[in-house]
Amino acid sequence: MPTQLPDPNLNPLVEEIGKRVNSMIAEYLDGQQTRRITDPTPVEKLRSLFDEPLPRQGMPPLDVLDLYAQRVVPHTMVSTSPGYLGLMNPTPLPISIYADALASTLNQNQAASHHSPVGSVIEETVIRWLGEATGYGSDCYGHLTSGGTIANLTGLKLALHQAAPEVREFGLVETGRRFAVYASDQLHFSLVRATDVLGLGSKALRSVPARPDATADVEAIAAAIDSDRRQGWDPMAIVGIAGTTAAGAIDPLEELADLAEKTGAWFHVDAAYGGAAGLSKEFPGLLRGIERADSVTVDAHKWFFVPFVAGAILFRDPEHGLASFKAAATYIPPPRGGSQHPPTDYYQHGLAGTRRFDALKIWMALKHMGADWYANAVDRQLRLTRRFAEKVESIPGWNIAVAPATAIVTFRYEPERIALAISKKDAEAERALQQRNALQEWIASTVQEEGRFWISATPVPGGTALRLNVISYLTDESTIDAFLDTLPELGNRAGGMIF
């Protein structure tokens, strides 16, 4: 007897699923404003909800959606909440949520333009828009990646190809050279990974201590290059960070560009987080110098409010991208003819093969909101962060660690007794510093467990600090003030822990 397979394309079914999903999305978006951010359910319980053998028999789609509502939604981390003042995980714009479903419906394979004729062209446009938004300039080229980590790897691969194109065929050993990459010690781990994956070795990444404001110390980097050169190292790339992961600091990009020019190193700017600051009207010129970069990382899934994943690498010369990554894939049809300038075959220009149509959600978000809305949203977040920074200093025992350059501020609870002990710089000072670090860790985890707000604790120059990032466009003055209101009591409780 022939097996009867359900037809998943049955229109009435799709309508039903769509209606249900739509109301689930609406409900979630409503709930994200007030729901607890962290779910306290123990992992054993979560496992018990999903630990079952491979289902041999299916079930109706609405029943699957019921399971989603019962077992998934209540246990998510609501990092889309306005009270999530946390890592770089934004509240996605509703249109970009739907864009993801539409992209999946079309299922264009953005590896080759033959199978994504319009998608490839949209990606080209989106890349130019990101170039313009960051201040890199719209005369750029590049592609979307699965995030900043892969964009940074791609940027350093472009740098390596400039330094030694023969590596593609013969490997590093054949060059007989040793390549080094320079950045401040506030760098994101992805750069360590990139040097590792490229075969340079993570020791080739010189992580030079930052200045007290968490920005790169250009003189120290220049000195490191000089000293390395004397020992036979080639400076392959200098990385400027536009929005460090911990403090949100912006490196002096102009000075780093000068240094790169002088030393012949590739200049890569990691603007994974800070790229959108290029749109600010109230704080113009924050990313000055980015236009001199050879390549730029920017994550639309951070400050451009689109859902994961949507990273990008931008650079100037398409030929250099092609030369760095070109692959022969005889099974992939060439671009369809008729044009002198065919759409990009992205598999020839970057690390990925099959690629999602992620350009769609960025295109829709920017078309729907417009760059002026983004500029206002970014400015509001920059203002809110400064408002917090100003107000926190007026609460006894609380002070700023690194002043905000972007929409991130780091701060500390530092009771007088501890501040005094640290200032003495004697044997007791180290113990007091440890205590102060532990206090910040305790405060961050207490805030997280309570579930109304979310902040983290992170090392910055001078020791561990609390870190607040206004990352949701839903966060407003009332959120910031409500969080500030919790600090005096939090400080008292933390103070009670000092022995």
Ligand SMILES: Cc1ncc(COP(=O)(O)O)c(C=O)c1O
């Ligand atoms: C400065 C910086 N670069 C790169 C990344 C990596 O981005 P992704 O997590 O999208 O890979 C991050 C992530 O937080 C970051 O802060």
